[in-house]
Amino acid sequence: MIPELGEFALILALSFSFILAVIPLYGAATLNTLWMDYAKPLAKAQFTFLLISFICLGYAFASDDFSVQYVANHSNSQLPIQFKLSAIWGGHEGSQLLWAFILSGWTLAVSLFSRGLPLDMLARVLGVMGIIATGFISFLLWTSSPFLRYLPRFPADGADLNPLLQDFGLIVHPPMLYMGYVGFSVAFSFAIAALLSGRLDAAWARWSRPWTNVAWAFLGAGITLGSWWAYYELGWGGWWFWDPVENASLMPWLVGTALLHSLAVTEKRGVFKSWTLLLAIFAFSLSLLGTFLVRSGVLTSVHAFASDPERGFFILVLLLLTIGGSLTLYAFKAPNVKSESSFGWLSREMLLLVNNVFLVVMAITVLLGTLYPLLIDALGAGKISVGPPYFNALFVPIMSLLALSMGISGAARWRQTSMSGLKKQLLIPAIISLVVGSIFPFIYGDGFNFRVFLGITISTWVIATTLKEFKDKFRNATSMTAKLSQLTPSYYGMMLAHMGVAVVAIGITLVSVYSEERDMRMAPGDKIELADYQFEFQGAKKVTGENFTADEGTIVVTLEGEPVVTLYPQKRHYTVKRSMMTEASIDAGLFRDLYLAMGEPLGDGGAWAIRVHYKPYVRWLWLGGLLMALGGLLTVFDKRYRSKSLTEVAHA
Amino acid sequence: MTPKRQKRLYIILAIVFGTALAVGLTMYALNQNINLFYSASQIAKGEAPTDARMRVGGMVVEGSLKRSSNSLRVSFDLTDYENTVKVVFTGILPDLFREGQGIIAQGKMDAQGVFQADEVLAKHDENYMPPEISETMKAKKEAAQ
Structure with missing residues (x-):
């Protein structure tokens, strides 16, 4: 009953998005205020029914309704509840429902936060979004409904979610x-x-x-x-594959x-x-x-779910x-x-x-x-x-x-x-970045390396120019704190995002050049050394998880005789899917990660193939990415967007 | 020519030149870095070049996997059900590597006709067969009929 309700809600959402695609746009073209006014309630109705549809699918997952094909193929009664719920977008149909749901969410947001927008503009914007929604919900209903049933006979238990997806990453990344x-x-x-x-x-x-x-x-x-998830989940320490x-x-x-x-x-x-x-x-x-590209299956990729030419x-x-x-x-x-002003070379x-x-x-x-x-x-x-x-x-x-x-x-x-003005501004940052870039590979590494020189020079350049520009803001300021609060959130957002670019560049450069990696055959008691760290393999034992069994290795890491950490990488065997998965064990740090993964058992002596990575500055990649994202979000809190919209309301 | 037109001309020239440069570099980089795909039969017929990076796809022959006792060196045979090619790889095989399964190996042919792989790819799906392989195999079947 509930899945049918979900399907029905989806059909209603399609009807509303179709009306949204037609009426307000037509109203805007003919200057009919009444018709334009329909845009907002239609956006709300569309969102409501997609929300209902989404909740219905969530309910089907939570209640293990394996008569629903999509649930049966992507869940299992043994699956922990948080993964049951995130399995909603663990496959094609559900992720498209998420797509449509988020689209309706954005549509709703535009209709709510648009006080300053003239009515005809709002009607047009929501109308265009309605067109997109119509296309996508039709796609859902005609080719990939997540609510189809296995009737009359349905499986007693589900086929389980792909083990790679049974992770926190699935909850947040998509x-x-x-x-x-x-x-x-x-x-x-x-x-x-x-x-x-x-x-x-x-x-x-x-x-x-x-x-x-x-x-x-x-x-x-x-x-x-996604990059962070791939790094720790795929088991071989890569963070970008150009997939x-x-x-x-x-x-x-x-x-x-x-x-x-x-x-x-x-x-x-x-x-x-x-x-x-x-x-x-x-x-x-x-x-x-x-x-x-992802859905059609024309390209082979780790992300391609079951593909379908239709x-x-x-x-x-x-x-x-x-x-x-x-x-x-x-x-x-x-x-x-027409351009409203001109600008020079x-x-x-x-x-x-x-x-x-x-x-x-x-x-x-x-x-x-x-x-x-x-x-x-x-x-x-x-x-x-x-x-x-x-x-x-x-x-x-x-x-x-x-x-x-x-x-x-x-x-x-x-x-x-003026050229001379630029020179005056940029000379010091240029010198600083060239010096830092040239010295860094000698201090951190063991000799000159062009890639490190290039990466560190441009990162320092970005940081130095950003800071210089920030400092210059205070040239004529009488009070430091007054100036600080005078600067707008969008300015701070920009600074943060540009710093993020430099942080990412440092991360990419150092992890690409100074990473060390060894694949080794290790019997219990074997030791290897990598980047000054000593790794001792103490053997593997069987452990059992909620829906898997695993071989868990114990590896003691020491640095110059001092214990650093003991890591427990696993080789998991998921019982329902009958598939193997490598669960890496990572000692994370701001300046370096130690990354251990188990390959396969080798011979009778308890030996395993072990992959050991030393990854300097790898966290900076994601840190910088998050800084950029934070910067982007910060700009929205600019007063400009709020006060202007209010004055326009006053004018109207 | 008015100054405004002259300015436009420069802009257009810069765009044309820049685009040509970008396209040229891109095509060069592409040609250096594409990996052609070969089947075991193409290699047996000598169609594959030696000393060029390429991909070989096929099914891992049952019982052909051999491990070295003191290193991570493995060797196995890949087949397209007509010819086989021997592959050597040092490192950790992917989780879903199994005998009888379709995989893709990336690397170079050596002078002895052994494929020296530096990467082995398997798909996270038990019944997966690389599209390249299923197509060559389909073509084989049709040719046989």
Whole structure:
């Protein structure tokens, strides 16, 4: 009964989103206030029924209703309750329901926090979101309903969740990531609404900015969590694989980063309008493309669930309609867009544009590397795969250039800036970063290393220029504390995010260059040494968990005779799925991780294949990612967004 | 030419030049870093180059897995049910590596016709067969009929 209720609620949600897609947009086109007024209640109704549907699926999981196919395939009565609930998005159907649910959540949020928005704009934005929701809920209902039953005979127990997914990571990573993916639909809807109404002023950018920043922050946090999860869960200590699905999330993030900077310029200076619109369209299109790549099964990846060509086709059609429709609209309307001011060759506008181009080029490079195998296959020219060296070869130089111009643009002024002024501003940070970059590899490592030099130099450059700019704010300030409170949250957010970039760059550089790794055959009593640490294997014993049995190794780690930690990596055997899984044991630290994983048992003497990693500064990767996300969130608390909207209410 | 047009010309030239450079570098990087996929039969026929990184896919032959007694060196045979190729790998095999299962090995052919793998990939699904393998095997079946 409950699953049918869920399905029924989904159908009702589709009806409401269809009405939302039609009535307010038509009202906005004909200036019919009554019809435009329908947008808000429709957004609420759509959210309510998707919420009901979502709760129904959650109930089916919690109550072990294995007559529901999706539950039977992704859960088991032995599964701990928190994983039963997060198994809702542990497979294709449920994760698409989560997608639609989050979309309705964003729609609701726009309808609630939009007091300053003129009615016709709000009606258009919600209407466009209604169109997207209509497409997605149809997709759910027609190709991937999570509420289908096994009737009349259903299995006595479920097939269990993939052991890799039985982890805290599953609870947080997909919702975060989807918040970001789907959040770009808001920026997209604002762009389309602006094109439809022809009102592309600074106000439009101001409305769209907080939404974009929040979506971007969630996407960044989602990617960061995914990287952290893969690191400890996959058992071989990698934190980024250039897997097609990771690329699918990185591309919208890169374009989103370009978008939020371009929006800032549009709001402040009234230029780059058509470019900003294009970025908004592409950020969301890439989110959809990511969904297509993952769901269609055209690419082999660790994330590809059971794939189905029909589903892929449906999303491909949605994708083509979105991109085709929005670009057609753009082609007709964008030529009318006028810049409100001009800027010189050497100005902050120009430098931000250059940054934008770097980010977009990077996104295109990733896109090319991801789609190239598909292209070659479609042309019948053989089966290939593009490996990490390709991505690394392009990522490192492009990102270095980006970091370089990032520091310069912070020092440049709007409109026009002088070369000599820039030199004066940047000379000291440049010297500091070159010196730190050159000395660091000698102090930390054992000799000059170009990659470390490059990585540390650009990270120091970003930190030094950011701090210099911060310090210069106080040049004419009489009181330190007064100035501190005068600076806006969006300024602090920017500082935090830029610091995050430097922290990530330090992490990537040091963990890539100074990681040490050994795969060893170890019998009980065997010792190895790695990066000054001694690891002694004391043998393995059997242990039993809630739904698995495991061999658990005991490894004592010492540093110069002093005990550091004892680690217990496991080789788990999940009884229901009958699959093996490596559970790494990690001693985490701000400056280094010790990472131990068990391979397979070797021979009768109790020997095991043991993987030992020493990973310096690996935490900085995720720390920096979180700093960026926090920075993005902080900008939303800017008074500007609230006070302006209130004054506009007063005017209206 | 008005100054405004001149400015535009420079911008367009810069974009064209930049794009050409980016595309050129990208294509170069792609060509250096793509891994072609070969089946055991293609290798047996000598179609695969030596000394180039590539991928070999196939099913692990039952009973062919041999471990060295004092290191992590393993060897096994990969088959596409027509020809087999011997693979040598030093390291920890993935969790789902099993005899009789489809896997992909990445590495180089050596002069002795043994595939020296530096990476072995298996899929987290018991019934998984790499699409490349299932396709070559389908083609085999059709050719046999």
